[in-house]
Amino acid sequence: MMQSSPQAAIDKFWEFFPPVWHTVRAHIHHEAAENFDITVGQFHILRRIRGGIDSVSKLAADRDTSRPAISRAVDVLVNQGLIVRTVNPADRRNVQLSLTAEGQSLMEALFSNTRNWMAEKMADLSEAELEAIFVAGDALKRAFANKNG
Amino acid sequence: MMQSSPQAAIDKFWEFFPPVWHTVRAHIHHEAAENFDITVGQFHILRRIRGGIDSVSKLAADRDTSRPAISRAVDVLVNQGLIVRTVNPADRRNVQLSLTAEGQSLMEALFSNTRNWMAEKMADLSEAELEAIFVAGDALKRAFANKNG
DNA sequence: TGATAATAGTTAACATTAGCAATCATTTTA
């Protein structure tokens, strides 16, 4: 094959990454708004809290946004009953965020919904292609998903 | 290997796709704001115009956003001298958008900058991994990047 | 110890950007 120079891989990246992410994001946007009454931004905050990113500062760092923006978004989610704030007794400045039972079941429903949709879309991928997603995913994560952005 | 079920591939997708995209987006955000004085949203509009998506309606459809939002963003870019509006003589309702010389050179500089940054990041990927990016990219594009989002 | 700095989070004021509804001009359809 011998087509796989880094430059060509970068071209390929720009060919598939934005449209694929856009499609997935659009699906979540639609589902989240239509069936679960949350925005994509809220979804991504809930997703991170579910993944253990449990403070305003960590969320702000992880999303590359300001603390005030997160603080307000958290306000809304608390009022919606999806997450709770708990003061950390070990450091009373720190407010730990966690999903409520309702928040958890919402996320599980939304994830399961999205997984089913993705599984349909990926149904006719070959074994080799699925394997390539593993290899490429690990490679890209190693190359890009590290601390120094 | 035999690990490559669709379900496992979906897990992998969620493991690498958001953080990788976030890192790339953060780099562009930083470069675009710091050195070129445009926002990420503006960058993505310029990128699409550069790719031949040349009207407000097409941009709105491609970005899954409203025409008014695009129209106003275009206003800003026109005032910045990066794009021009040209009424299409064949259909005078249609306003065709194109990059000015300045817009073109800005995009070329930003792309080249980003390519260099990506090439550094991807420098130590193996030949097999680069090849996997091709296969996985085509597969994901086929699965997700089609008209019915 | 006690003053000072640093950290976590929130609030305030302001700017940007998004959305929907309505409008204008132009083209297509019946």
Add this chain to the structure above:
DNA sequence: TAAAATGATTGCTAATGTTAACTATTATCA
């Protein structure tokens, strides 16, 4: 030709982001 549809823009309102200032708590260090 009259009515419907399309492309683009503008007015108004809501959501979201940013910086600066403020409160409370913890860490530093002279």
